[in-house]
Amino acid sequence: MALRIATRLAKSWPSAELTLLDRQALIPAATGTAFAHLGWTLRPLTVDVFEWARAPTQRQPACRWDVILANLFLHHFEGEALRELLSAVAQRCDAFIACEPRRSLPALAGSRLLPALAVSRDTLHDAIVSVRAGFRGDELSRLWPARADGWKVQERSAGLFSHLFLAARGAAR
Ligand SMILES: C[S@@+](CC[C@H](N)C(=O)[O-])C[C@H]1O[C@@H](n2cnc3c(N)ncnc32)[C@H](O)[C@@H]1O
Incomplete structure (x- = not known):
């Protein structure tokens, strides 16, 4: 991708x-x-992403990135771990884009229809678990740390199955 x-x-x-x-x-x-x-x-x-998140920024291969993109990644984490990860992301970039599974009925129904595509049991299990671990509403915005620090955030569905979170420093909505 x-x-x-x-x-x-x-x-x-x-x-x-x-x-x-x-x-x-x-x-x-x-x-x-x-x-x-x-x-x-x-x-x-x-590396484990929390090793990256906890390392002092001057010990990173690059201290900052213009854009960080997470694809089907954040749903592996929840609660305080996810808050910590998003905080590290906000310190290291000027724009962040995350595309994750959407926790919705259409997405769950879609994942349950995968046997029609002759996917393996592992893929089917992974799809259902991923949808259940996905996001909806403003769940990621509420974990994002830096709204008061010039960040603009947007969060919404992207098609039937995906959940999109965008954050940019100082950008207009
Ligand atoms: C659904 S795959 C998505 C992979 C890739 N982002 C993509 O779009 O194809 C989730 C990935 O998260 C990685 N992962 C899960 N927990 C991780 C962690 N704590 N640190 C780094 N990678 C992790 C897994 O190794 C796996 O490759």
Whole structure:
């Protein structure tokens, strides 16, 4: 997904640096090469996200990012852990975009229809659990730490199955 975004943005962002964080080493070498062809520098970061969140910013590979994007990631966490993670994100960027499962009846119904696509039991289980762990309403906005500090936030559905959270420093709604 990051590569598809980079491909679309490469003309206007010709030499971006991209950090991809996951605790699993998931990125094939060919993906790094594809980013390089676009002029983007890829820096895989294979760590637990809370190690990243708790490290002093000067010990990070980059201290700050212009934009942080979370895709199907935040729903792995809840409560105080999620609040801590969002606080670390707000300290390290100027814009944050999260696309997560939406906890809704259509999304739950959709996940239960997956057997029609002959998915594995694991995928079916993962889809149902992910929807249940997803978000709705203003759940992420209420955990976002920095509304008083010039942040503008938006939170809404994105299609039937996704939940979108956007935060930008000083941006107009
Ligand atoms: C549903 S996958 C989404 C992966 C990727 N963001 C994407 O869009 O394809 C969730 C990912 O979260 C990662 N993950 C879960 N807990 C994590 C943690 N504490 N620190 C870092 N990564 C974590 C898993 O390794 C997994 O790759």
